[in-house]
Amino acid sequence: MRAKSSRKSTTDPATRESKTLPKTPTGISGLDEITFGGLPTGRSALVCGGAGSGKTVLAMEFLVHGIVDYGEPGVFMAFEETGPDLRQNVISMGFDLRRFERAHKLIIDSVYIERSEIEETGEYNLDGLFIRLGHAIDSINAKRVVLDTIEVLFAGLRNESIVRAELRRLFRWLKEKGVTSIVTGERGGGTLTRYGLEEYVADCVILLDHRVTEQISTRRLRVVKYRGTLHGADEYPFLMGEQGITVLPITSLGLSHTALAERVSTGVPDLDVMLGNKGLYRGASVLLSGTAGTGKSSLSAHFVRAACERGERCVYFAFEESTDQIIRNMESIGVSLRPWVKKGLLKVVAVRPTSQGLESHLAAIHEAIKESAPRVVVVDPITNLIGVSNIAGIKSMLTRLIDFLKVQQITAMFTHLSSAGSVRSAESTDEGVSSLMDTWILLRDMERNGRRSYGIFVLKARGMEHSHEIRQFRLTSNGIRIGDVIAEAGVKP
Amino acid sequence: MTPSTRKKTAAKKPNTRAEWELRLYVAGQTPNSVAAFQNLKRICETHLEGKYRIEVVDLLENPMLAKGDQIVAVPSLVRKLPAPVKKILGNLSNEDRVLVGLDLQPVRRAGVSHAE
Structure with missing residues (x-):
């Protein structure tokens, strides 16, 4: 006590x-x-x-x-x-x-x-x-x-x-x-x-x-x-x-939180360019969706690393992988998180969502946040929570969580695994939670000229001018590279 | 109930070790306390002459004692002996019920059903 x-x-x-x-x-x-x-x-x-x-x-x-x-x-x-x-x-x-x-x-x-x-x-x-x-x-x-x-x-x-x-x-x-x-x-x-x-x-x-x-x-x-x-x-x-x-x-806090004008980097400079050249708003909630293997966790890792480099405390909630697994995987793309963990700036909380009810998760998240007082939080992925509740339950939980984070002006990134299939269906299933988010970044795989490649685009970014292009997105041993424009985001390739 | 009977009241013919040990819990000298004591004494004299001992505990004086016998209501009569412990609440106005509560077959009315 x-x-x-x-x-x-x-x-x-x-x-x-x-x-x-x-x-x-x-x-x-x-x-x-x-x-x-x-x-x-x-x-x-x-x-x-x-x-x-x-x-x-x-x-x-x-x-x-x-x-x-x-x-x-x-x-x-x-x-x-x-x-x-x-x-x-x-x-x-x-x-x-x-x-x-x-x-x-x-x-x-x-x-x-x-x-x-x-x-x-x-x-x-x-x-x-x-x-x-x-x-x-x-x-x-x-x-x-x-x-x-x-x-x-x-x-x-x-x-x-x-x-x-x-x-x-x-x-x-x-x-x-x-x-x-x-x-x-x-x-x-x-x-x-x-x-x-x-x-x-x-x-x-x-x-x-x-x-x-x-x-x-x-x-x-x-x-x-x-x-x-x-x-x-x-x-x-x-x-x-x-x-x-x-x-x-x-929910009793409603929407009374203050919106900050300060911007923070996503950790990927080219992505910051796509977000009005300045990156995310401090205190924003970001939804990062994509099908399996598109690089959601990798992007989150960049985001966390950038925050640690700024000297900000981060909490990374991992619902799919263990702490060691994440650190090892990120090293393979040149993102070293271990020093930050050692320094105490980064805390990775790995839990299996199915082992607890939704509310217990929310509580665990609250406790960890209260304890570490981070400026940046990653929840990877929120999709796994759907396994333990229905979409209405998830939405109400996320509303509470997002409000909680906003009041404390914590910038948060939520990854979301879209089900395989057409991109359209992925977009529509995400709608339930996307309305809660300030910024929505979509990662997608696409086949063009017989090659499979990945694209990134910003579907929505409240309160800022943002890119409407689908750009090439690559994971290299030196981290994420964002390349040329593939198409306009509105147009399906 | 007289002041001298407040804490401990020996039976009329005190036994060193009474077969029936009864404890009456009250809270001050209220009409119900007085009635309970009088009723109890009369019943004991009738049915347990020479075999009983009544101890009166006034909770206003000894509030800690309420816990031991789990007293909630007053007056409460507790049969300490013979075992098992039995409890009767109220001013003991109904003799038959008291006898049932004490597990005492009414001597003079044996065979009469207690069903009401």
Whole structure:
């Protein structure tokens, strides 16, 4: 668990809005952006979702961040899991709860109610629970409380009207205590929670969803309701990884990023000439498509090398080859990347896309980018991601990724493997993603006079005058050579 | 319930080791707490004379004790002995239910069904 500066910065909207409604940052990456600062301070928020949707982890992370980042002790009342189970389950996310417990920053109280072992006769109330919770809160001066999942009370106790009345009293009491709490609830059929907890917790309701489509799991989060404040209304994908929960709220940033006038070289001077004589815009997203073996990776390597030579940090996401393979292959065309890797300017991240879901990829990309803070990123190829999701999923992921890169003014090159066949069909299948890109460079093989050759042309380059010619494109042992004009790009040879 | 019975109340005829060890959890002297204690005492006198011991735990005084017996509701009666542990919630107003909860066959009403 690291307290990152990016997480701290998420509190900024809170201070802006603090006049209207004080908020308590969850510290969960992305969630505080969506909620413009976090959960309502001194109130209860309901987090609901089906089994395994991540309610417990989200709630626990809220407490852990409270302790680590904001100096606020927390109480976790577990109605479903025992303390040891809970500690074990979150240890994989890097939460060492024992440490916090020993430091008197965290109390975990497991409440066990088994209906079959309990007889009921006559009136009772839940003062026992109040006293337990109150004692825990007071003994460590807790500011954050989690009740996970309090609905167990309905299953464990027979007298529902007592439970309902007591829950109402409980939420009032929590408010009086001034603690910010998360109450979790199991999703019911047609309702947010099985026992209608949303009726008691009216200030903030967050819904978690875990879907599996085509064997790939996607987790989504939505702020259903947040009384008295703005919040992002979309469904946001989120991930549960080694760093805990990461919500990807990128669409909320919209198109507010600034466009830079600065230009950067593609690493191939002749290509820069084709791009208005100056190369790419800094912060642009470039799609580089072509059929197999046309030199997409090679061009990406030139691009990365040029950036490293400028002293800029780069991250190269390789979805097809291993790091060594890429470095070796690029050496064969005279592009030496190894020195840059050694220097720490270039980081190659090689992963097989099919080994993870799309969202995990996006998260992995985010993490690597946050860690290295690069100025240039290559994703080679995005086509492989299509194997793990449908085109709509890819498009939404790319939108988020591109927005994320743009906000940080990272210049990005995405390679795309066009399916073999006519060039026309390659162009049309790419349309789905190409609309997201600022610049689209196409590499194609063509047969002319009985010889197979490669051509390069710029199909689109937003905001600049660019070449409309198909030029010869060759891979030599000294790198890429761009040669004569083969034809006008509009004309099919 | 009198103040002297707050923490520990021996049975009328104290045994060094009672066959029935009962613990009643309450939170202050509320009408339900008082009723629960009175009901329990009456039932014990009737069915377990000389064989029981009642310990009253006031959670307002000892909040830490709620955890041990997993107390959520008050009043809560916990049968510590004989094993297994049994729990009855409420002011114990229905004697039959208390007897069922304690696994005690009603002595005078043996054979009468408890079905309601």
